[in-house]
Amino acid sequence: MKNFVEAHNRVKDFDWEPSYAAKPVRYPTRYKIPAKTKDPFRHLLRDYFSMEEEKDNRQYGALEDALARSNAPARAERRWMEIMKVALPVLNFGEYAAMKSTGQLIETIENAELRQGYMAQMLDEVRHTNQEAYLVRYFARHAADPEGFTQAFKFRGANIFNRAGRAALETFFVGDPIEGALNLQVVAETGYTNPIFVAMTEVAAANGDQATPSVFLSIQSDESRHMANGYSTLAAAVSNPDNLPFLQADFDRAFWRQHAFLDPFVGAVYDYFQSNRSSSYGEKWNEWIHEDWVGCYIEKLAPFGLKAPRWYPHARERMQWLHHTAAMFAFASWPLQFWRFDPLTDADMEWFERKYPGWYGVYGAFWKEYGKMIDPRDKMVPLSLFQSLPPLCRVCQMPCVFPRPDMTTMRVKAHAGKMHAFCGDACEFIFDEDPQRYLGYETFYELYDGCDLADYIRKNGLLRSDGKTLMAQPSLDDNKMWTIDDIAALKIEIKNPLRELVP
């Protein structure tokens, strides 16, 4: 078969308009997408299978062979390995949600070119879901401390950060399919996969973790095709001026939803869990999000009437503090988590001050105090440094402490007989657009209000296999391991900060 272009044209001619049985409208969309557009995916399945098979062989081969025999993950920096316990399960749901998103797009978007691209992406997303679950299991087998990896997919269902991750990633497939594509392909894949799958591999490798780069770079080789899907979808949407008013609103919302979770989370993973330090998340963000995504990619769409996301300037301004605040919240609430935390050293703090001038003045005191609270015999947890836990945002599920606890943009308001907190203008605006989209669940505090911290830990199985030592620890010091008795003795109640506020 020589004439590839002709073959491709013929396989795009499968679509027809049903006339015998009406297909139900399964995923309503407001968008009008032209039936013919640019082609994002110029592969036949035959070529696709052989290309992906080869990539699989290379990646799984590397993991199964040299890296496993040398037990490489056991020698990686433990600080770094700990955060993979929470980062990989979040990411994994992103892939799984993406598979569902492409199913919706295949169903809804009557455009043969785009549909071919979505089909390959659908199978790619199964690939990534499998690869990341494989990596979690690989770490369960090889990491110095497997606890947490062995139950990561269970723990993610209750964990406060994993919940926020799920909230952000449900946007990929719960809503108008094009809105899903904006969240998935245009913002998350085109904007954020570079800092996640490319930049983070540098940190992983520098910290002795060679398995993650093998997997992530193999994933990223598929992502470039997904970015092409995103661009073609977006180009198709902007080509009809009728779409523009809601396209801009959906795009604004998509950017904010992804930013509100990904930047504080990925930033904390990146900066607070590297031991052998290199670049900062702030630097990578400027390179990939500000210069590349907004500066080049979104700019190119300006002639069609699409503007940079409405809350982008605000997001950029927050970037100075965002993930430092998130990291502080994560470390302060360590007993709620399922991984171990390594206190910052003086050298770490110098690095932070160098990379983020002004950092020490805001956060230095917390880290000094945190370092004094790692020994269970001192009977102190860093939660005691704060008056109460912060409320969680009704929309993004992140703690309402941003950009900084001393200058938070949090607001609380009543709706339908209940009080709801919002992390700032954007999430409140998004809620007000259509409140019913965000009210069908209970927040972490609604689930656990009044629960003793030790009971929370027991109920969620956050104990190691000896049945008494906590899964999470405030340090990597094996001689200062906290047990459930240490936590129970503190009698800390999980309290819904909105409990006493009456609508």
Added chain:
Amino acid sequence: MSEAKTPRDFTYIKPRKRRLSEYEAVTCYTQPDPEVFDQGGWFLRTAEGRTAWRKESTRLRHPHWFDFRDPAALWQRTYVRMEAEQERAIERAVEDAARGGAFRDFDPVWAREILGAHYRVWSFFEYGLFRCFAQAQREALSDTLGNVFCFAAVDRMRHAQAIVIYLMDLEGQIDGFRDVGGKERWLSDPIYQPLRRLAEELMAIDDWAELAVATHYAVDPLIAEIGVSEIVRRHGPFHGDAVTPLIISTTERDRRRNAEWTQELVRMVIARNVPDSAANLEVIRGWVNIWTARALEAMEALAAVYARIPKACGTFAEAVSRAREAQAALAAGIQPNLGKAA
């Protein structure tokens, strides 16, 4: 207290066999569910008020859809490896046939009437099924189910594309052979309208389990069996065609696999320990009846294609009788006493 041994594998998945398989490890519980580990419900609703997944996406009821296991234990790597092998086999067969001059042996009427006119139309039917399964994977109520639907969708697209590529190869190998008019036949040739109607009715199914049962208990055993296996694969060798049967045998391998997981799904929901097993059984039998009737109707129209086979081996009625018998035996296997513990 002696220190318990720290596990070195996932502890939240109940393996089907003694040990956790690689398939289970990379698949199970990748789909979240508020009734499993994900506390507090879904965070987002659509403007119309629906959540990420909905129990009412199928009429079948099961207390834990995550119990389902694909009997072929496929995950992406093993699926892609298998399909890559199948496509390589096709590519090599075509290449060897071209080099060895085997295409010269093709009966020209066979090539024109059966491959060019009939087999090409099949690519549209397969494409319709691709669309059905790609949508159904979105709704299936567990990861192990979502993945088999996804792979089934890709199977269909693979076959559709393989037909197109193959016919292009034939254009280069058989004098005067042209792949033209396929879409017109699909859209308006009276012979194929019952088939198109069937594809569109399948596309209108709004229940992912019904789609699997309809396709793998009725449509494939009758329609694919007659339209592809009987008419094309079985008759190829009588017309000097040793290549097309090989392509079809790769799709029959996919078909067997898809039939097996569907049978496993049926066994799981009618197992005696499932609270709604009796109701599930009734629903499934209803589906099989409806779709068998529809498939038979589309199948009858293929008699006209059968009549165009230059050297028919047996009659259409005999072929139909074989297919009906096998399909009836398959349907008769839907028995509660065969249901094993899920």
